[in-house]
Each structure stands twice: as C-alpha cells, then as structure tokens.
Amino acid sequence: xxxxxxxxxxxxxxxxxxxxxxxWTEPTVYAVMAxxxxxxxxAAGRGLHWLRKARRxxxxxxxxxxxxxSGWVTGLVALLPPAILGEEIHxxxxxxxxxxxxxxxxxxxxxxxxxxxxxxxAEQDFPGWPWVPGTAAWVGPTSIAIMALQKExxxxxxxxxxxxxxxxxxxxxxxxxxxxxxxxxxxxxxxYAAHPYPETxxxxxxxxxxxxxxxxxxxxxxxxxxLGECRSADALNWLRLGLRAQDQMPHDFCPPSDVARRxxxxxxxDVLVAEAVRQGRDVFVNLV
Amino acid sequence: xxxxxxxxxxxxxxxxREWLALSAGAATVALSACNTQRPIEPSLVSIVKxxxxxxxxxxxxxxxxxxxxxxxxxxNIVLKPNLVEFExxxxxxxxxxxxxxxxxxxxxxxxxxxxxxxxxxxxxxTLDLADAAGYFKIVPQFEDQFTDLNxxxxxxxxxxxxxxxxxxxxxxxxxxxxxxxxxxxxxxxxHWVGATLSMKNLFGTVPSGVYGWPKNVLHWAGIxxxxxxxxxxxxxxxSIVDGxxxxxxxxxxxxxxxxxxxxxxxxxxxAVDATCCRIMCIDPxxxxxxxxxxxxxxxxxxxxxxxxxxxxxxxxxxxxxxxxFQRLRMVKS
Numbered sequence: 001x002x003x004x005x006x007x008x009x010x011x012x013x014x015x016x017x018x019x020x021x022x023x024w025t026e027p028t029v030y031a032v033m034a035x036x037x038x039x040x041x042x043a044a045g046r047g048l049h050w051l052r053k054a055r056r057x058x059x060x061x062x063x064x065x066x067x068x069x070s071g072w073v074t075g076l077v078a079l080l081p082p083a084i085l086g087e088e089i090h091x092x093x094x095x096x097x098x099x100x101x102x103x104x105x106x107x108x109x110x111x112x113x114x115x116x117x118x119x120x121x122a123e124q125d126f127p128g129w130p131w132v133p134g135t136a137a138w139v140g141p142t143s144i145a146i147m148a149l150q151k152e153x154x155x156x157x158x159x160x161x162x163x164x165x166x167x168x169x170x171x172x173x174x175x176x177x178x179x180x181x182x183x184x185x186x187x188x189x190x191x192y193a194a195h196p197y198p199e200t201x202x203x204x205x206x207x208x209x210x211x212x213x214x215x216x217x218x219x220x221x222x223x224x225x226x227l228g229e230c231r232s233a234d235a236l237n238w239l240r241l242g243l244r245a246q247d248q249m250p251h252d253f254c255p256p257s258d259v260a261r262r263x264x265x266x267x268x269x270d271v272l273v274a275e276a277v278r279q280g281r282d283v284f285v286n287l288v
Numbered sequence: 289x290x291x292x293x294x295x296x297x298x299x300x301x302x303x304x305r306e307w308l309a310l311s312a313g314a315a316t317v318a319l320s321a322c323n324t325q326r327p328i329e330p331s332l333v334s335i336v337k338x339x340x341x342x343x344x345x346x347x348x349x350x351x352x353x354x355x356x357x358x359x360x361x362x363x364n365i366v367l368k369p370n371l372v373e374f375e376x377x378x379x380x381x382x383x384x385x386x387x388x389x390x391x392x393x394x395x396x397x398x399x400x401x402x403x404x405x406x407x408x409x410x411x412x413x414t415l416d417l418a419d420a421a422g423y424f425k426i427v428p429q430f431e432d433q434f435t436d437l438n439x440x441x442x443x444x445x446x447x448x449x450x451x452x453x454x455x456x457x458x459x460x461x462x463x464x465x466x467x468x469x470x471x472x473x474x475x476x477x478x479h480w481v482g483a484t485l486s487m488k489n490l491f492g493t494v495p496s497g498v499y500g501w502p503k504n505v506l507h508w509a510g511i512x513x514x515x516x517x518x519x520x521x522x523x524x525x526x527s528i529v530d531g532x533x534x535x536x537x538x539x540x541x542x543x544x545x546x547x548x549x550x551x552x553x554x555x556x557x558x559a560v561d562a563t564c565c566r567i568m569c570i571d572p573x574x575x576x577x578x579x580x581x582x583x584x585x586x587x588x589x590x591x592x593x594x595x596x597x598x599x600x601x602x603x604x605x606x607x608x609x610x611x612x613f614q615r616l617r618m619v620k621s
Contacts, residue, residue, distance in 0.1 A: 018439035024497060063498045066444070067458060072500065103508070131500020135508050140501065184410060184501055192542050199412060232416040262415055262431075263439070 006031050006267060007043045014050035016264045024064040025054060025073040029080065030268035036084070037275040037283040051077060052089060059092030060100075070096060072131045072141035078148035079284075082155070094152050097145050098160055101127035102137025123187065127164075128171035138185035139175060139200045142168050143207035147284075150209065172204045173215050180215075181222035198226035202238025206284075209245040220248045227253060233261040237269035241284055244276065330594035331556035331587040332356060333563045337598055338532050339549045341385045345532075349389035350396065352553050355596060358468075358526070361398035366466035367391060368437075370474045370489045371406045372541060374420040379533045379545035382474050384426035386530045386551070390472060391427065404430070405462050407437030407492045409502045414438060435462045438496040447520035451580050452513035454505065459521060463493045469525040471557065475534030475550075475564055477543055477607055481511050482575050482616045483568060484540045485561040486527035490518035512576035519557060519581045527560040528553045531567065536607035548605040550598065559587035563595065569606040571618040 009031075010016055015023025016031045028047050035044035054061055060070025061077050074096050082090035103109050105127040113120060128137030129145040146168040153161045177187050181196025182204045188194055201223050208216055220243065227239045227250070236255055243249040261267045275283045336352045338345055367390055369382035387404060394402045404427065411417050414436040424430045440460035447457070463469055473489035481488065491503060491514070499505045506514040529552040536546040548567060554560040558581055562572035572578050572588050582588045590600075609616060 018497065019436065021441040024439075026497070064442070067442075067498060130504070132498075132505055135500075135504040138500065138502070138504070192538055197411065232413045234413045234416070260415070 002267070003035065003038045003040055003271060006034060006264065006271070007040065009264060010043055010046065014046035014048075015054070016047065018263050018265070022064060023050060025051070025061045026063070026076060027264035027268070028054075029073070029076040030265045030272075032080065033284070034268035034271035034275075037272055037279075048080075048084065051080075052086065055089060058096060060096040061093075069132065071133065072129060072144065074100075075129065075141060075145040075148045079144070079151060094149070094161070097129070097149060098164055100129055100133055100145075102130045103134055104136050123174040126167045126171040126174060128168055128175075136185070137171060139172065139182045139204055140184065142171055143200075143203035146172075146207040147209075150207075169208055169211055172208060173211075176204075176215055176219060179222070180218035181226070182219070196222055196226075198223070198230045198232070198235035199238045201226060202235065202240070202242035205242030206238070206245045216246065220246055224248065224250065231256060231259055233259050233266040233270065234263075237266065237273055240273045241269070241282075244273075244282060328587070328592050330592050331554060331559035332594045332596065333552065333554035333556070333559050335563065335567070335595065335597040335600070335603060336551050336553075337549055337603065338551045341383050341532055345385050345389045345551075346392060348551065349386070350393045352551060352597075353390070353393050353397065356526075356553065356555065358397065358555075360394055360468060362400045363467035364465070365394045365399045365402045365468050365470060366435075366463055367394075367402065367404045367470045367472055368463065368489065368492060369404065369406055369472045370484075370492065371408045371414065371417050371421055372410060374411065374417055376420050376422055379474065379476075379535045379543075380541060381421040382472050382530050383532065384421060384423045386528070386532070387423070387472055388427045390470065390528060391433070394470075402433070403435055403462065403466075404433050405435040405437050405440075405460070407440075407460065407495055409491060409494075409496065412438075412496070412501055435460075437463060437493055438501075440495060440497075442495055442498060445521055447517050448523075449516075449520045451516035451520075452506075452509035454509045454514065454517065457517065457521060458495060458498045459493055460495050463522070469493075469522050470528060471525050472528045472530065474540075475529050475531035475548060475552075475568065475607075477536050477539035477568070477609060477613070479538050479540070479610060479612070481515070481577060482609075482613050483561070483565055483570055485529050485564045486525075486557045487515050487519050487561050487577060487581065490515065490522060490525070493518065493522065512580055515577035516580035519577075524555075525557060526553070526555050527557045529560060529564050531564065534568070534607065536568075536609075538610050544608075546605065546607055548603065548607075550603050556587050558582045559593045562588040563593060563600065566590070566600045566618065567604055569604055569618050570609070570616045574616045 011023045016027040018027050032044045032047040056070050060074040078093040104124045128142035130137050131141050149161050149165050177196045178193045181201035183194040223239050272284045334355050338348050369387045372380045391402050437460040440462050442458040445457050445459050471486040471489045473486045476484045478484040494503045531548040531550040534546045535543040537543040552564050565572040
C-alpha cells in the first residue's frame with residue numbers, strides 16, 4: 001500500500017478504517033500524518049474534519065464514533081500540529097492528557113491499597129497513561145502520550161508538561177524487561193520474567209528520545225536484534241522510529257521485501273518513516 | 289458509528305397496586321416452584337481421542353461434529369481460535385490443523401459461510417501472529433477467510449445478566465452477527481483463573497481497538513466475572529477444545545506443553561469446560577467463572593452431562609498447577 005492506497009481507502013465520512021468498515025480515530029490520525037508529510041492536503045483535510053467531529057466534550061477522543069469514552073487515541077491526535085488541528089482543540093487535548101493517568105497511581109487507589117495493607121510495587125511509583133481511563137497504565141499509550149507532550153513542550157513549555165514527560169519516562173524505565181526492551185507493560189507476572197515485544201520496544205525508545213544510560217543502551221541492543229529478525233510491518237515501523245529517535249538506526253537497513261502492510265496504521269507509519277529518511281528529519285514527531 | 293443492541297428490557301413505570309399484585313403472583317410461582325423438581329436436560333459433550341496433529345484430524349473432527357447433529361445448513365459460522373503469541377513451537381495457540389478441520393467440516397455440513405476470526409489480547413499484529421502460528425500455511429487463502437476482531441466494526445451490548453462492574457461491552461459485529469459462534473480454544477492452565485478453555489477464549493471477542501492491548505478493562509472488572517459476562521453475551525456458542533497438546537504449569541503463556549491427546553466438544557460451554565477440567569484433573573467447582581455462569585444444579589455436575597465418546601477416566605491427564613492453584617486439584621473419590 002502507498003499514498004495512493006491511503007487516498008483510495010478513505011471513507012466517505014473523511015475517516016479511515018483499520019482495514020475495512022467504519023472509521024476509527026487511530027488509523028485516521030496516522031493517515032492524516034502520512035498524507036500531510038507527503039503533501040497530499042485534500043484527503044488530509046477531510047480526515048482532519050472527521051477528527052474534529054469525533055472530538056468529545058471532555059477534550060479527548062474516543063476510539064471511534066459512537067463510543068462514549070475518550071481514550072489513549074487522544075495522545076495520537078495531540079501529535080498533530082496545533083495550527084492544523086486547531087489551537088483550542090489541541091490545547092484541550094493536551095489538558096486531557098495531563099489529567100489522565102493509570103488507575104494504580106491515583107491518590108484514591110493508593111489510599112485504598114494503603115488501608116488494605118497492600119504494598120505498592122516499585123514499578124507503580126510513576127504515573128503513565130492507560131488505554132482506557134479507570135484502568136492501569138501501559139507502555140503503548142504512555143509512549144504515545146509522552147511523544148505528544150514532548151512536542152507540545154518544545155512549542156509551549158510548562159512545568160506541568162515537563163513533569164509528566166519525566167514521570168512517564170521513569171514509568172517506562174521502571175517497566176523495562178529484565179533482558180532489555182519492553183513487553184506491553186508488565187515486566188513480570190507471578191515472579192516470571194516477561195519477554196520484550198519488538199513493537200512496544202520501538203515505541204518506548206521513541207518516547208525516550210534524549211534519555212541516555214545503561215537501560216536505554218540495553219533496549220537499543222534488543223531493538224537492533226529485533227530489527228534483523230522481525231517480519232511484522234507494525235513492529236518494523238516502530239523499531240525504526242524508536243532507533244531513529246535514539247540515533248541508533250543502522251544506516252544500511254532496508255526492510256525485507258516480503259513484509260505485508262495490511263492496515264492503514266502500518267501503511268501510514270511506513271510512509272512516515274520513508275519520508276523521514278527522505279527529508280532527513282523526524283516527520284512523525286515534527287510533522288511541519 | 290457503533291451500533292447499539294440492548295438485550296435488556298426495562299419495565300415501564302408501575303403503580304403501587306400493580307407492584308403488589310405482581311409481587312404476590314411472583315411469590316406464589318416461586319413457592320410452587322420450590323415443590324417441583326425441575327428436570328435438567330443433560331448437555332451433550334463428546335470426547336474423542338486425537339493423538340497428534342496430523343491429517344487424521346479432519347476425519348476425527350467430521351465424526352465428532354456429526355455426533356452433535358448440528359443443523360448448520362445455510363448458516364453463517366464464525367470459528368474463533370485462541371491466538372496469543374508468536375511462538376510456533378509452543379502450545380500457546382490453537383493449532384491451525386484443528387481450526388481448518390472444523391472449517392472443512394462445517395462447510396461439508398452445509399454452512400453458507402465459515403469465517404475464522406480472532407482478536408488477540410497482547411499483540412496488535414494479528415495476521416502476522418496467525419502467520420507465525422502456521423495459519424497461512426494450513427488454511428488456503430487464509431487472509432480472505434479471516435477477520436481481526438480487534439479492528440472490526442462494533443455494537444454496544446448490554447448482557448442479560450451481568451457479573452462484573454462493566455455495564456456494557458462493545459463487541460465485534462462479525463461475532464455478534466454469526467448464526468453460530470464456535471469457540472475453538474486450547475486446553476491450558478491459567479495463572480489468574482486456573483484454566484482457560486472455551487469460555488475464557490471469548491476474551492478474544494472483546495475488541496482491543498476499543499479497549500487496548502491488553503484488554504485491561506476486563507482485568508479490573510474481574511476476570512472470572514468478565515468471562516461470565518461474555519458467556520451471557522454469547523450464550524449459544526458451540527465449543528471445541530484443542531487438548532491434543534495443551535499447556536500446563538504457568539499458562540496461558542509461559543507454561544510447558546502437555547499432551548492429552550483429546551478433542552472435546554459440545555453446545556454447552558459450561559459442560560464442555562467442566563469436562564475439560566476433569567480431564568486435566570482440576571475440580572470444575574473450584575473455577576470461579578464456571579460457578580458464576582452456572583445455576584445451582586448445573587451442567588457442571590457430571591450427572592447432568594450426557595457424555596459420549598471416551599470416558600474421562602480413560603483420557604484423564606493431570607496438568608501441573610502452579611503452587612497458587614494446588615487447591616484446584618480434583619480430589620480422587
């Protein structure tokens with residue numbers, strides 16, 4: 001799939017499906033980003049219209065129209081430049097992100113656990129972001145939220161944003177697998193060590209841009225190993241974005257020719273990585 | 289837009305007199321019911337031996353399904369395997385030969401369509417996961433036959449009975465629209481609920497596109513309770529459990545393969561899962577979601593199961609349990 005395919009797969013309401021069917025927020029954001037990076041503004045404009053329409057009154061976005069709760073995709077929408085999305089809409093999205101955290105670090109939950117005498121594990125010291133409010137924080141949504149806030153902090157820095165970025169990055173470092181890299185969030189279950197996944201390892205490395213140290217070095221080594229073995233488009237996209245953010249992408253890497261890009265996010269992220277290489281800058285985080 | 293399907297019906301507002309009359313009537317019916325032994329129609333569960341993943345599974349599956357006299361002519365069937373991780377050498381996923389054998393059997397029985405559908409809870413790249421699990425090799429044109437339930441269009445559903453705190457669920461239209469949903473689970477131990485079989489396999493119908501990877505909403509709502517909720521949402525699903533090589537110990541991911549050499553099937557998921565527990569030498573009455581999903585004198589009891597094929601005693605294979613679940617071990621009578 002390519003830019004032409006993205007344009008062809010756009011639904012009549014302006015949004016995109018993951019594969020086919022109704023429009024969802026996640027593929028629509030990725031498709032808009034890819035189209036903007038490639039200079040395809042007309043289809044991107046229709047996508048932006050869909051996104052503005054899908055926005056909820058609390059300032060966040062649902063996974064798709066008709067679902068009555070905002071969720072992690074708000075971080076994705078906040079990656080879009082304010083000038084393109086709308087300054088006020090973007091500000092509310094950032095506010096939604098700042099007011100959202102995993103349930104396990106909320107004061108009420110901690111008080112409850114303290115009253116019950118349940119010890120709080122060290123990896124729950126730092127707030128991350130959940131997929132759905134009212135549940136625990138995970139690596140995927142936390143990485144996306146950090147990237148959105150990093151972008152905002154470059155343009156309109158505040159201490160609140162800087163704090164959440166720092167805490168989010170500490171969340172990621174605390175949740176790293178023993179062998180390096182990241183699972184979807186748990187580094188172990190019932191004492192058994194969890195294995196890292198390529199896609200979440202790439203996402204976390206992308207969110208840890210600018211962070212150095214032995215843990216990041218270990219994760220980079222895991223990501224580079226995954227890069228040589230992996231045949232999944234989603235994983236390869238995130239590994240490349242993560243390694244590029246760490247300036248550790250092997251220069252001679254070429255994705256295997258037999259990798260199938262089946263979903264709109266897979267195609268869009270592939271376009272964004274290719275544009276980043278062509279333009280020599282990270283268009284995923286710095287779209288314009 | 290997500291559609292809405294309300295399975296609940298809400299009473300219109302009633303006067304005090306109407307309430308009293310209704311209450312008195314209900315009390316009379318309840319009292320008379322106490323004096324009546326309500327006969328339970330036994331659920332049919334079949335156990336067949338299947339020693340290995342080979343071509344003989346196709347014939348075994350045909351015979352097993354024939355014994356249930358399912359009339360699927362002209363019906364739309366959705367097969368829901370259990371796909372979890374990229375580990376083709378492990379016993380973590382439902383073996384593709386079992387799924388393809390069911391696919392062929394339902395077609396041969398006259399089904400109008402047979403689709404394969406799954407929504408894994410850990411990994412986003414479902415088709416890559418299916419590829420690694422061998423589905424592309426075994427099922428011709430697999431991609432055309434497959435729906436990723438995580439990314440499917442959804443409908444808001446209110447189960448008739450709720451056990452968890454989740455008031456509603458958004459569920460995929462492919463699963464909701466099936467004339468018959470067939471859960472093709474793997475026989476595995478599970479480090480949170482004891483055993484994962486056909487009912488727990490329904491977690492894969494909850495779309496990660498809405499709830500995330502993992503589907504953490506279900507964990508916070510209570511895993512046992514959420515399984516019971518899903519059983520209510522899909523009350524008529526048919527169950528097949530792949531116990532040819534299951535998983536023991538720290539399942540459902542990090543356990544070790546366990547050969548039990550059986551396929552188990554039936555149209556009552558409670559009875560099928562309870563039978564699988566007995567094969568694994570686990571006491572089904574110790575499994576929380578089975579207790580929630582069944583009535584007092586339910587199809588969990590062996591006396592209420594019309595079991596055909598192999599006798600449990602002949603195929604019983606003790607699955608190792610982690611220390612936290614030693615209490616689930618069935619006590620020999």
